[in-house]
Amino acid sequence: MPTARPDHQRRLLDLQARDTAIDRIRHQAAALRADPEIAAAQERSTATQTRREQAQAEVDDAGEALAAAEHAVEQVATRIQRNQQRLDAGTGSSKDLTALQHEIGTLGSRRSDLEDAELAVMERVETAQAALDESTVGASEAAGALGALTEVRDARLRDLSGEFEREKAARAEVLAGIDDAALVSLYEKLRSAHDGVGVAPLQGSRCGGCMLELNPKDLAAIRAAAEDAVVRCEECGRILVRA
Numbered sequence: 001m002p003t004a005r006p007d008h009q010r011r012l013l014d015l016q017a018r019d020t021a022i023d024r025i026r027h028q029a030a031a032l033r034a035d036p037e038i039a040a041a042q043e044r045s046t047a048t049q050t051r052r053e054q055a056q057a058e059v060d061d062a063g064e065a066l067a068a069a070e071h072a073v074e075q076v077a078t079r080i081q082r083n084q085q086r087l088d089a090g091t092g093s094s095k096d097l098t099a100l101q102h103e104i105g106t107l108g109s110r111r112s113d114l115e116d117a118e119l120a121v122m123e124r125v126e127t128a129q130a131a132l133d134e135s136t137v138g139a140s141e142a143a144g145a146l147g148a149l150t151e152v153r154d155a156r157l158r159d160l161s162g163e164f165e166r167e168k169a170a171r172a173e174v175l176a177g178i179d180d181a182a183l184v185s186l187y188e189k190l191r192s193a194h195d196g197v198g199v200a201p202l203q204g205s206r207c208g209g210c211m212l213e214l215n216p217k218d219l220a221a222i223r224a225a226a227e228d229a230v231v232r233c234e235e236c237g238r239i240l241v242r243a
């Protein structure tokens with residue numbers, strides 16, 4: 001049976017307390033980083049941003065279509081005006097003038113059709129702009145919600161980081177007080193094999209690690225063991241520290 005100074009054995013319990021705290025901090029930080037609420041908010045924000053970009057693209061397309069429709073109306077209007085001026089000047093044969101008159105009539109109904117089309121495009125622009133305004137508000141709200149959640153999480157991560165540093169420093173101090181490499185190495189080995197707990201106090205007749213009652217024979221052997229004997233729980237194998 002290995003031996004270690006009783007005070008070193010008792011300090012092992014302090015080391016365990018620090019390691020348990022460090023594990024808890026790591027676990028909490030990992031849970032915060034994987035927060036499903038933030039992941040959902042991130043997803044919502046990305047989706048609303050995509051909708052906003054699509055709405056913006058439709059506004060751009062509709063704007064271009066409107067410019068084209070306006071240009072088409074202008075072109076016909078210019079031709080009508082030019083023909084009208086030629087007609088008013090009265091130059092050319094009467095056949096030419098009749099043809100001009102006829103063309104003006106045709107262009108007039110063409111202009112009317114183009115103006116109807118222009119109106120339809122204007123409605124499309126309005127609808128697109130309304131959708132863009134709405135999705136801009138939605139994207140901004142979703143980004144705001146994400147930002148608020150992230151801010152709270154980051155503040156908590158900063159707190160945990162501070163706690164982590166304090167626990168690490170405290171652990172180093174405790175470790176420095178255990179001048180027994182073999183004991184610490186055994187503790188580390190058991191800790192990694194037993195869910196992060198390598199040492200436990202003997203609480204009456206119970207192991208503080210696995211919480212099982214020791215049988216009377218094992219208990220008697222532990223009580224009879226030399227003070228510097230490193231005893232182990234027969235049930236879980238952890239180091240048992242006697243008070």
Ligand SMILES: [Zn+2]
Nearest residue numbers: 207210233236
């Ligand atoms: Zn045990």
